[in-house]
Amino acid sequence: MSDAAAHAALEQLMRDDRARIIASIVRTTRDLDLAEDALADALAAAATGWPRTGIPEEPAAWVLTVARRRAIDRLRRRTRDDRSDAALAELERTPSAPPADGTLPDERLELLFACCHPALALDARIALTLRAVARLTTPEIAAAFLTSETAMAQRLVRATRRLADSGIPIEVPSPEQLPERLDGVLGVIYLVFNEGYAASGDAPRVRVDLCDDAIRLGRLLSVLLPDEPEVLGLTALMLFHDARRATRVDADGLAVLLEDQDRARWDRARIAEADGLLERALLVGRRGPYLVQACIAALHASAPSAEDTDWAQIVALYGALLELRPSPVGELARAGAVGMRDGPDAGLQAVDAVRARHPDHDPGRVAAVRADLLRRGGRTDEAMAAYETAIARLPAEAERAFLRARLGELADQ
Template identity: 55%
Template sequence: MTPEVEAAIAAAFREERASVIATLIRATGDWDLAEECTQEAFALALERWPRDGLPRRPGAWLTTAARNRAVDRLRRRSTEAAKLREVAAAVQPGDDGADESGVRDDRLRLIFTCCHPALALEARVALTLRTLAGLTTAEIARAFLVPEATMAKRLVRAKQKIRNAGIPYRVPPAHLLPERTGGVLAVLYLLFNEGYAASAGADLVRHDLCAEAIRLGRLLVRLMPDEPEALGLLALMLLHHARRAARVDDTGALVTLEDQDRTRWDRGAIDEAAAILESALRRGRPGPFQIQAAIAACHATAADAAGTDWAQIAALYGKLVRIVPSVVVRLNQAVAVAMADGPATGLAIVESLEASGDATGYRLLPATRADLLRRLGRLDEAAGAYRDALALAATEAERRYLTRRLTETEGPGSRRV
């Protein structure tokens, strides 16, 4: 296989997989069949493209191949003749799949289908991440801090409920949008976060998830222009994505926010995000995504790390933790308080989280504890916490950063713990 063909197949997997699956789900209503046939279509591409050359429209080629596989599967099921006729007629070239909502994007409709209020919120988010983003069950379980087996059962139950309840594959009418908004926003946020974590690692397949989450966020804002939390989420994603070029150095090592070269930040994206956030806040209905975007804006608008208004950031986290008292938010609050009022104050919050048991197994807890201990000069304890963090690191960039910090704490004069 030539490098050109190999790169084309890799690009098609990143860019087309979700669209092919979403299109097949619309045509068949069968999640598992759509995923299996899409996988077979890519396997066929691996066989055919090196021999026959690259198709002019890889996405259309893959969609047709997957649809043909679905037809073959259904043809073997004599009881599904009606469905066979539907699939054979569906997904023809040029078919945009638009429904009465006017949304010409299968992936956005897939999100709204998965986020039906008949499903539990976690099930809605998990199913969409599995289908749309191609995340493994283990990756989704990690995002929710639950065992992989537990998440696998939730995914199976969610698919069964959609099938048995006949939940339609469409964007609901305007008066039903609010009951699904929370789930849709959560999906886009976790989709972006998965790509953001990958952008500091070696998983190239995940790098484009940030751009896809932002694209879908823009579609959602056009669909719901008066929803301030949709605007807040889009602003938040743009602000984080604006820093992507500065997050790792030339060796691939993670660069912390305070040490990033701010001349490499995307000022155009920051300015756009600031305008979107201002538009959201003018509506007078602040929510968690707007608050998080305001926090990110504090970082983005500071001339340098020393000029960051940590008191304002700590105050914003105080508001956020009252709305979303999650482990992640409380840990970020600890960091902000530490920067505003000193590391000892932040460490007290971390220790209260540890004592509660709520953060057990969360990989960023020992890393945060280690950093605060290092700032306090308690290097022996910091080294132990860095070792704990290394055991939980999710990416190679994280491991490099933590290893460097551990080496610093174990320097001359320190005592190993």
């Protein structure tokens, strides 16, 4: 067999089974570094051995078995302590031969809940999840979060030590604990997606790597927890948003509002996948914030134009969302939808009501929404003043550049 064939098989294995292998070893040893080192040893053995002996019938099971043996070897060479002794004893009790049917144990869900445990700091949860479950390397995670490789490596070292030393259980929470813990896991996944989708830095482009990894995690959870409507709802929500990826920025790098996007370029395969997940979630009958947001996104995805969107239903859904998860962000979004349903003046009244209830909430964002409604209503001078306020208050250059372009259009009228 050629080296190229063995290399291709190993690449496929890393794409499909890396997280399962890592999760299986971490479940026993509580040591992410050890699991990754043992997997690297097993992959090296496969890279040198498979060209001579051929690819095993069940390559992933072969790699897991070798990785467990390498983990045992590494533990035996360590300075002994109680935790290493316990991990070694557990690994030695694990069957060394692959399962008869070649299937791998699937403990990714347990690992995901451990990485997202509330005992860990939020940045540690995100970094660990991307490393252990979404298979990003340290340089990739550092690049995704715009920090140095050294700083990210230090953050990961602290997080893995905390995971190993804290007694965090590597297990799916009990049915009583699951709703609270699941919300934390979903929150981490959505943070990863929004960091990629919202382009929070000065660059307006979508950071595709983060969006793709968040969607991959959502799909994984949808397989492992197929009857949880919030899992299905979040995955559908991300897919609906991501379907618009190619239309969110124009040729000059400026943001394109939803109403102005070329809907013919939206990714219909992603929308169809999201629709299927949403239908499954609605059949379960339990409503949560992600499911409601996915319903809102579905209405946008199905409308042929902004004018043809069912704004009345969207306003009602925002009301339902605010009952489940009250927030000034949701209130502001609802106010914008009221402006689309009832006209700019009604929208301005709703925005001003939000501003009165939450006078300190994101004044730049509030000013931007007001500016757009004033523009729609033909109140040019007031709109220009609101745009200037928003430009002065919003932190991201990409947003400021878009608003400056809007302001320039009004000035030219």
